[in-house]
Amino acid sequence: MTDQVPSGKPGDEIEITTAVSNDAGRTSINRDHGTASSPASSDDDDAAADNEAVSQALHALEGRKVRWYSYLKTRDFWFVLIVGQVLALAITATNTFSSLLVAHDTSIPAFQTFFNYVLLTLFYFTYTLYQYGFRKMGGILLRDGWKYFILSFLDVQGNYFTVLAYNYTNILSAQLINFWAIVIVVVVSFLLLRVRYKVFQIIGILICVGGTGVLLASDHIRGTNGGPGVDLLKGDLFALLGATIYGLTNTFEEWFVSKRPAYEVLGFLGFFGIFINGVQAAIFDRHSLETGNFTGPVIGYIVGYTLALTLFYSIVPFILRIASAAFFNISLLTGNFWGTIIGVRVFGYTVHFLYPIAFVLIIIGQLTYFLAGSMLGDSKKPWLGDAQEGGIAGFGTAKLKAINAARRGDIVAEDENQPATQQV
Structure with missing residues (x-):
């Protein structure tokens, strides 16, 4: 389009x-x-x-x-609610494929994301070049190239440190620390982008976080999502760093896609991501690549991971426009529920009775988030002018x-x- x-x-x-x-x-x-x-x-x-x-x-x-519920009856609301669940499923798929790679003794946290940036470049950078031509593309690179480089750098590091954290700490700790991304988004949006959150939005975020807390507590009670790690402190610090970078990336991307075409943002994100991620993989994943056993299943998992992640990246700009980086992050909280459903089929997990309760709490939190909003929801961005x-x-x-x-x-x-x- x-x-x-x-x-x-x-x-x-x-x-x-x-x-x-x-x-x-x-x-x-x-x-x-x-x-x-x-x-x-x-x-x-x-x-x-x-x-x-x-x-x-x-x-x-x-x-x-x-009325107070008017926005909940709009197409925009149902779009962001449903698409938020699609994104949660997509990110759950990437986590599942990452777990399967680790189960096959393949740990390549940087390299496994490289092909995502390749696809983004092939799809969106090529299309942007077709739309703009070499002269206009050159002008964008000279004027805004450094901004896109920062966005790509943050994105690559967020992916890398979050995946790396799971090699050292347990899953329960890593997921709890990932909540920090929501805090970063809210604080940065408030301070730098002049976003002012309403009481119902804060209540909605707290309900969602509480629902996810029920999920994690259930896992901890059953002993399926905790346990010791190789180096808990090191892993938790990596998870905290990854969540912080994710929060900054989401906020920066919301600012970008509100001002520029989505294909341009994704195109330059992929273009710079190839070089940044490629260098990082060459440095940190070289030994794993040299000694790894890339069997048919392993290659299949990498392909599945790449396709799910590229779908995720392709949809994110639109939910950032219609909603916000804050709503985007609370939507991903349901990923833990979907992860368990997949775990039942793939890894033989059993569903605890608290899981459906937690899922309903998270959905209620998302509904609450928009209760006090106008018919524009979060789509009117304060940094763009009246x-x-x-x-x-x-x-x-x-x-x-x-x-x-x-x-x-x-x-x-x-x-x-x-x-x-x-x-x-």
């Missing part, structure tokens, strides 16, 4: 501009082709009118009289919702009945 950002800049293939009709007293959003020859002053006026119209539509959506002028009009964004809401409300020109063009 391709689309263009509504803007007042010359050279856009399709530009969505706005104008206020003096005789009708209403806002209209129209398409304007061939803006490359427009004067700069006209572009500035169009951009200002565009921002004003989007701002009015956003305020209308936020100010709409709704009219979201600093962001992209892509799938899941508040900006696109405002434009489409204006069209559905019949406040557009009579000949403009198509949905707004969006950029993925």
